[in-house]
Amino acid sequence: MGVEIERKFLVPDGETVPDGREFAVRQGYLVLGPEGAEARVREQDGACSLTVKRGTGLVRGEWETPLSADQFADLWPATEHARVDKTRRIVPLGPDEAVVDTYHGRLAGLRTAEVEFTDPGRAAAFTPPPWFGPEVTDRPEFKNQRLATADAPPLP
């Protein structure tokens, strides 16, 4: 496994997000276990998958398999307790790209932008564009698992 560093920012109301390819994402958690363990199904841009994550730090593991639409339909009802429904836009940012998520349903009003780096130096040197708001990388209430079970968007 390579190093993977992600920084996450809010995109405030009123900011205009640059154009980019856009598609629907819905994901739901089948089971949320201790220490970040999870089994999650996702439909993204029409493709479905199942992902399992478990462990922390050096022993963290991740496994994934594609699902057919029928399999996704069998499992989706099991995620009713922990779902996220959003529109994702991929915005080029020079050599990087921002993954901008506009949330729907309970989380309507929330927009986030994530940028992924493979190099810690590049991550630290990254200059957010003017339409990025406050950074929330280290705020647990903005983690995917927490958002999936939140009743409303976390306060900025």
Place this chain on the structure above:
Amino acid sequence: MGVEIERKFLVPDGETVPDGREFAVRQGYLVLGPEGAEARVREQDGACSLTVKRGTGLVRGEWETPLSADQFADLWPATEHARVDKTRRIVPLGPDEAVVDTYHGRLAGLRTAEVEFTDPGRAAAFTPPPWFGPEVTDRPEFKNQRLATADAPPLP
């Protein structure tokens, strides 16, 4: 959901189990969550499946979908922490049937017999055949989840 009552017994060493159709079962837990929540993959008699269970009592839910052999192979490595490998034999018992599991690996030496009933009266009136040993229906250490993470067979 219908009522489903299961009674589980040990099958002591030295007892001879009557003939029946036999096949291999291996199952592993992807994620073990709180209050019995689980996501499990199983290969039984050559057919693979994924099952999600969550909740207790009246709000208990169960969802299942078939998996291809490739999907099972993608996910099986995620279960290394919690697996069970056994040979299952289906033994007719008059109007009922016993599901007899002979465990392998860490649990070698353990044999159990389960009988499932749809009627509480029938479950209570059931007379175990002479080759059944002590009943373990209410002993938590003999539940499937617990067996999957046990280092050795529980004491009888």
